Amino acid sequence: MNWVFKLSILKIALLLFLFTGCKQDYSTPPAQIEYYYSLPDSIVETSQILEELIGASDARIRAWASLAQSEKFILQTNFIAALPHIENAEYLFRELDDKLGLSKVMHYKAHAYWSLGANAKNVIAFSEAAIALAPPDKWSMYSGNHTIYLLDRGYYKEVLSLSDTLLPIFRKEESSGQILPSEAYAVRAVAIQGLQGDAQEVDTLINAALGQINFLNPVDRLHVYRLALYLGALSQQQLAVCVDFAQKIKSAALEAKAREQLDQIDLLGETSDQSRRALMSAYKRASRDSELLKEELVSYELERGKRASLREEKAAAFKQTTFLATSLSIIAALLAFVLIYRNQNVASQARINEQDAVLLLESYKNRIRPHFLFNQLNNVNSFLNQEKLEEAQEYVGLLSVHLRLLLESSNEKLSTISQEYDRLKNYVILQQKANNDKVEVRYSTDQESPQVRIPTGILQPLVENSFKYAGNTKFSDVYIHVSAQVIENKVNINIEDSGYGFMERAPGTGQGLRLIEERIAFYKSISPHPELWTLSTDFGKRKSTVNITMPLTYTS
Numbered sequence: 001m002n003w004v005f006k007l008s009i010l011k012i013a014l015l016l017f018l019f020t021g022c023k024q025d026y027s028t029p030p031a032q033i034e035y036y037y038s039l040p041d042s043i044v045e046t047s048q049i050l051e052e053l054i055g056a057s058d059a060r061i062r063a064w065a066s067l068a069q070s071e072k073f074i075l076q077t078n079f080i081a082a083l084p085h086i087e088n089a090e091y092l093f094r095e096l097d098d099k100l101g102l103s104k105v106m107h108y109k110a111h112a113y114w115s116l117g118a119n120a121k122n123v124i125a126f127s128e129a130a131i132a133l134a135p136p137d138k139w140s141m142y143s144g145n146h147t148i149y150l151l152d153r154g155y156y157k158e159v160l161s162l163s164d165t166l167l168p169i170f171r172k173e174e175s176s177g178q179i180l181p182s183e184a185y186a187v188r189a190v191a192i193q194g195l196q197g198d199a200q201e202v203d204t205l206i207n208a209a210l211g212q213i214n215f216l217n218p219v220d221r222l223h224v225y226r227l228a229l230y231l232g233a234l235s236q237q238q239l240a241v242c243v244d245f246a247q248k249i250k251s252a253a254l255e256a257k258a259r260e261q262l263d264q265i266d267l268l269g270e271t272s273d274q275s276r277r278a279l280m281s282a283y284k285r286a287s288r289d290s291e292l293l294k295e296e297l298v299s300y301e302l303e304r305g306k307r308a309s310l311r312e313e314k315a316a317a318f319k320q321t322t323f324l325a326t327s328l329s330i331i332a333a334l335l336a337f338v339l340i341y342r343n344q345n346v347a348s349q350a351r352i353n354e355q356d357a358v359l360l361l362e363s364y365k366n367r368i369r370p371h372f373l374f375n376q377l378n379n380v381n382s383f384l385n386q387e388k389l390e391e392a393q394e395y396v397g398l399l400s401v402h403l404r405l406l407l408e409s410s411n412e413k414l415s416t417i418s419q420e421y422d423r424l425k426n427y428v429i430l431q432q433k434a435n436n437d438k439v440e441v442r443y444s445t446d447q448e449s450p451q452v453r454i455p456t457g458i459l460q461p462l463v464e465n466s467f468k469y470a471g472n473t474k475f476s477d478v479y480i481h482v483s484a485q486v487i488e489n490k491v492n493i494n495i496e497d498s499g500y501g502f503m504e505r506a507p508g509t510g511q512g513l514r515l516i517e518e519r520i521a522f523y524k525s526i527s528p529h530p531e532l533w534t535l536s537t538d539f540g541k542r543k544s545t546v547n548i549t550m551p552l553t554y555t556s
Helices: 003-019 031-038 046-054 059-075 079-096 099-115 120-133 136-152 156-175 182-194 199-211 218-231 236-248 252-261 272-315 320-349 353-385 389-409 417-434 460-470 511-526
Strands: 414-416 439-445 453-455 478-487 490-497 534-539 544-551
Touching: 031 046, 031 059, 046 059, 059 079, 059 099, 059 218, 079 099, 079 272, 099 120, 099 136, 120 136, 136 156, 136 182, 156 182, 182 199, 182 218, 199 218, 218 236, 218 252, 236 252, 252 272, 272 320, 272 389, 320 353, 320 389, 353 389, 353 417, 389 417, 414 417, 417 439, 417 453, 417 460, 417 478, 460 478, 460 490, 460 511, 460 544, 511 534, 511 544
Parallel strands: 439 478
Antiparallel strands: 414 453, 478 490, 490 544, 534 544
């Protein structure tokens, strides 16, 4: 369905709302929730009231209280904290078949995930669901937010088409004191600018938006400032006010963008050197905050995935195959989430030159992780093809534990050989489960090597490779031997398996070994002792070995 057709449907829906009324029946919030909303913002006890309502025995009260709590966190720009309450409210409203509550949930869900930089297609889907369920008095507001999400995707024509319908409604509501259409003006201005339209109209719209900015709530004010900064529409005085606002709401990204455009630093009472340091500090905090939010979002999604799986298991235990497929989809989506955010982080951290080498290393690591995931999905698929549902379910549980270990260590540049062995042992449990325990795995170290630090995750792809080939032989005496030994000024790591030769190995791409070769080449390029970084292979008739050496100076 193309965007023109979608927008036509939205406009037709609006006309039906205005002239015939909404055909859906909408419940009203419980009296306790109405009372909560009637309280002045200054009353501190509102938080305690919500906590009590969230614990109520009535599911409908719990649902609306969770929704109110999520709204409260969103207005505080604490979007991560809002997500669990959105999740709980959505689950309860779906159980209750409450269309009004569900429309509000999807509206907040789209807003929270968009603010956290989540996948734009998912955000638009949440927003479309909110609009489809919206009562007449909420349609224009939900559609107004929808234009923001479309704008982020660069759908300027679609934004203007929907804006043509919405602006007359907003202006009418503005005249009656119901709303301030600042965001709608700013969004339309950016869309016109994106299509290289009338510059005078752009100026008129953004100035109208800025004229109302002091009367907006913090979230809407943040959005208008971002759009105005994108257009370069703020005066020097307005930029100084924007910096002050950004500091108050602790938005380092907004502060950095405003400081970029601020030339009259005396408006902030800063010296040139102080201003430069403040700008660099804002950039670093923005990068750190962005990465932290992404990690928190990934962690939340992992937990949400587990909760969703448990709910499905309790509700429909007889549908085990469907449950397993859902679990795998969640795991794959979460890994894709991590990779997307890791790649997106390259742009924000590229401003700091000393991070370049780290970013290159991350790209190698991100290419290894999907390679591992695909191998594991093949193992689960094998169980399903054999209709071994209990084994497949157990395997998914083990895989979830291992993925959590990988995520927890993903930010560690170095790990001790002892820590790497521990992660390998967890991985081996997975593979032995998939291969009916026919591969014997042995580990050995000398006295010094357990505490030697090596690049995190460098061994698992090699052991994966060994399992792939050693585990596919027709012989029964199959083994993998991982050994580590300190020799003078380097550590020597050897992975030996009974793979029975290169030409006889099972079909495969060998991608894991190639990625490790690239990673070793990277370390060699930045090391003061490149000659000590080596990787060699020997695929013989009765056994195969991969040998890695690296300097001990790297472990300090």
